[in-house]
Amino acid sequence: MPGQRRRSAAAAPPDPRGRRKRKQPAPRKKKALLWTAGIMGFVVVGVSVTAYVIYDKLNGNINTVDVGDAANGGSLKDGPINILILGSDVRTGAGNEDYGDRENSTGHADTTFLFHVSEDRTNATALSIPRDLKTEIPDCPTKQPDGSTKVITGNKFTRFNESFGVEGRDPGCTMRTVEKLTGIKPDHFMMADFNAVKTLTTAIDGVEVCLAEPIRDDRSKLDLTAGDHTIMGEQALAFLRNRHGLGNESDLDRIKMQQQFIASMIRKMKEETLGNPKRMYKLADAVTQALTVDSGIGDIPKLTGLGQEIASIDLKNITFATVPVKDNPAEAVKATVVLDETKAPQVFSMLQNDVSFTEVKKKEKEAKSKQEALLKGARADVSEVRVDVYNGSGVIGAAQQTLVWLQNQQGVLKSSNQNNAPKQDKTSLEYGPNQADQARTLADLMGLPATAMKPAAEQAEAMQPMKLVLGGDFKGAGTSITPPKKAPDVGQVGADKRICAQ
Known part of the structure; x- marks a missing residue:
């Protein structure tokens, strides 16, 4: 993972009487909330910080990367929030050497979500971006270990997953690519790798998944019968990586499985983990060790602030969708995809204009009517x-x-x-x-x-x-700025829906 690990919070000042000054315990009813991300997506985590040593340990776990002006930054209290959730396929770590031949590779943007939280905090959309989408990667200023900045030349038409890792591109390059693609500038990013999947799923004692048909994939080593399963660790990673065991062996089918997995994980967080101090601490420890984030949210207070902004969103108002694409017409053997020029702009316009995929508030409707x-x-x-x-x-x-x-x-x-x-x-x-x-x-x-x-x-x-x-929503003279009045059908599904993977 790029970037240096740092400790963001200084130790508490010594007590003049020679005793270490302790931070007062937080009220039991007041829970801090964290959000994690990566190949598994995002998870709300409740952590009751009752001792400074716990706070200090969690804070010291977090890795950060300075992405400069690629992040929008600013207040987490005002306006919509857009978080780029990035899952890297880097193979470092115990047991990961069998997943590919990318020795010493920094990985690619294997799984990517643009997570949009509405301005009124009533709804959210997790938009998956296919790794094999052909798009433009812009020139990218990247911070070097010596503090200098190196501009990595972009590519006018290449796979989206090359926006990270290739030629030294950092998560800021992926953020710039997403902005170029969607017209939406991410405020922050969160990133995790293969190890995060194994660590986090184990920390919550597994994730429930349902299969309509049995799946066996020799490459990912996934072997599951039809029906219900609780998976964690290596098996959870295999489930998320599985592609060749699916119908047409495509990344688009894998995205659907990943979305179903993440929705199930979110449900478990809300129903079983929040309110259980032992589980919350175990998960918080795993989360903060697994995360790499931009320096703008690189400590516990900032991550907590982000979590508090989105904690009240009802599961039925969290929608998973995928950037609308079609087969690349330039290829005889279909290996990549390109944007659906009709539906993709509609989806991007919805997020740009903070239009929900779900109907959430009657008052909001009345205000829009006026x-x-x-x-x-x-x-x-x-x-x-x-x-x-x-x-x-x-x-x-x-x-x-x-x-x-x-x-x-x-x-x-x-x-x-x-x-x-x-x-x-x-x-x-x-x-x-x-x-x-x-x-x-x-x-x-x-x-x-x-x-x-x-x-x-x-x-x-x-x-x-x-x-x-x-304004920033201007797309050219003669191009309408008006967002769609309702969501186009792009196969979106709510996080509250339990669907068996095909």
């Missing part, structure tokens, strides 16, 4: 639309590109480029009450969602233009 009412009403003729275009997207030339498109293709001649504005995540359109008909026309042309509409309290002057600020 917002959408802004788009109902009369439309002005395009010749009457007056607008100043500002670029807050961070994309060079976005305002000029939009202006040319508006004037030459849409007939909005009363428009001007006002150049750069402070960077913002979402596109916005500010207008006066007497400009509502113009605003609706422009929203129709550009595919602006209701949330982009920003009505002012005062009337605009007769010749005053509206203010359009392009």
Whole structure:
């Protein structure tokens, strides 16, 4: 695993009377919550920290990597949270030498989830990214052991799993690749390897899985009959790695099994581990030893803060989905996949706009209905639309590109480029009450969602233009920004569903 192990918390200062000052025990009802990740995904862990020595031990377990500006960072309290969960196939560790011939390899991005937590903390989506997806890996600045930064050249069209490990790429390179692919910048990352699977499943006394048919795979050494099983250690790793024992021996089928396994593990955490101090400490110790995270969440308080933000999400509102893909048409023998150009942008747009795969709150629906009412009403003729275009997207030339498109293709001649504005995540359109008909026309042309509409309290002057600020969701002039009103069918499944693997 890349990066140096470090101890994040200093020892408590000595007591002036010569005794070591102890941290006061936390109330029993108040549990700290951790999240772990990797090839197994993510697990909520409850830890009651009753002694400084326990805290210090757990804190010292954690490995960190400095990924620079690849991580979004910032507050875990405000806005949606996006965590990149990375499972490396590095073969280091006892018993792992039989899994392949990658001696001294740093591994690849073998299993990857983009875990999106909604702004209101009512729902979450775990989006699997296929390892064999052909995509662009951008140039990647990578921290070196001597403190310098080396830029690793990207690749315009290669397998996603090469975004980590190959040519010295660190998890920050995978984060940059995910941002390039989805338009979503991860806030943080969590990574674990083969050993983590064995350690964590053993720490919780196994994970329950169900098989519709028997599976036997000589490569992963998995041999299970149809029906229910509790698996841990080497057997759990074999279950997650199994591919050749499945129907078409594809990574896409393996992803489905991994999602079912992780959902089962989450259920066990909530039902059997939280509230059991012995199990919680055992798991917390295993979790913190297995994790490698970015330096922004590289200590117990920060991991606890992350856990507290997402602890209340109901299992039925945690959805597993996979990036929509199709066979690579350039290959005679199908070994890789490419994006489904219709469904993939819809899924990415949902996460970008914090749209849930589940229906969670009636009040939320009512609020959205009020917002959408802004788009109902009369439309002005395009010749009457007056607008100043500002670029807050961070994309060079976005305002000029939009202006040319508006004037030459849409007939909005009363428009001007006002150049750069402070960077913002979402596109916005500010207008006066007497400009509502113009605003609706422009929203129709550009595919602006209701949330982009920003009505002012005062009337605009007769010749005053509206203010359009392009945000981080801008994808090009003429490309709609409006997210889908409901989730496309991409085979998503809730974490509360118990499904037998095929």
